[in-house]
Amino acid sequence: MNCFDIMGPVMVGPSSSHTAGAVRIGRVARALAGQQPVRAVIRLHGSFAKTYRGHGTDRAILAGLLGFNPDDERIRISPRLCREAGLDYTLQQVALPGAHPNTAIIELECSDGRQTIVQGASTGGGRILIESINGLNVSFRGEYHTLVISHRDAPGVISRVTRQLAERHINIATMKVFRSFRGGTAVMIIETDEQIDPAVCDNIKHLTGVSQAIWIEPVMF
Secondary structure, three states: OOHHHHHOOOOOOOOHHHHHHHHHHHHHHHHHHOOOOOEEEEEEEEHHHHHHHHHOHHHHHHHHHOOOOOOOHHHHHHHHHHHHHOOEEEEEEOOOOOOOOEEEEEEEEOOOOOEEEEEEEEEEOOEEEEEEEOOEEEEEOOOOEEEEEEEEOOOOHHHHHHHHHHHOOOOEEEEEEEEOOOOOEEEEEEEEOOOOOHHHHHHHHOOOOEEEEEEEOOOOO
16 A cells, blocks of 8 residues: 555645546546547446536546646536637436446547547546447556557558657556457557657658557656
């Protein structure tokens, strides 16, 4: 046990799970969308759905979609700020058999029509687990600098990506690959010890077999 386990994250309350964790889920969803969304459908499951009003889970997710951190005082007025930013949102309750009780599904649409669907759970103490992106099961927590790379499941794609990082002396902390089926779409999750330069993402985007590369900045506790 460390001090964080006892004291919890630096945050606007009242709940590390229902507020701080919810902000972080929203931030990751925004990052995966690639730009500020203009429409959002937020579906809350389990404890999130039952207690979101008292714990401000809805305001917290909206704050994350605006790019705020868990300790930002503007979380309390995020619905108004969303309206001012042109973000139209809908809140729904949903039952997800077998899902963590603090789960949210966030469907985003950007001004160019591109849609992104993210499912994430707040697992306690402000920590989160992103469980799916656009229907493909994944697993990462957003505690490292994280590259999320959509690509074709084909020989050579992984080596081309990791070569880009090696040439820039970026150390890989963890790496996982998730695929829909053999030869189909896949998502590569690479967590690194160093910050990722935007130019690296741009280079990776143009590699053969890669369709998208997004860098997610970690939110410190």
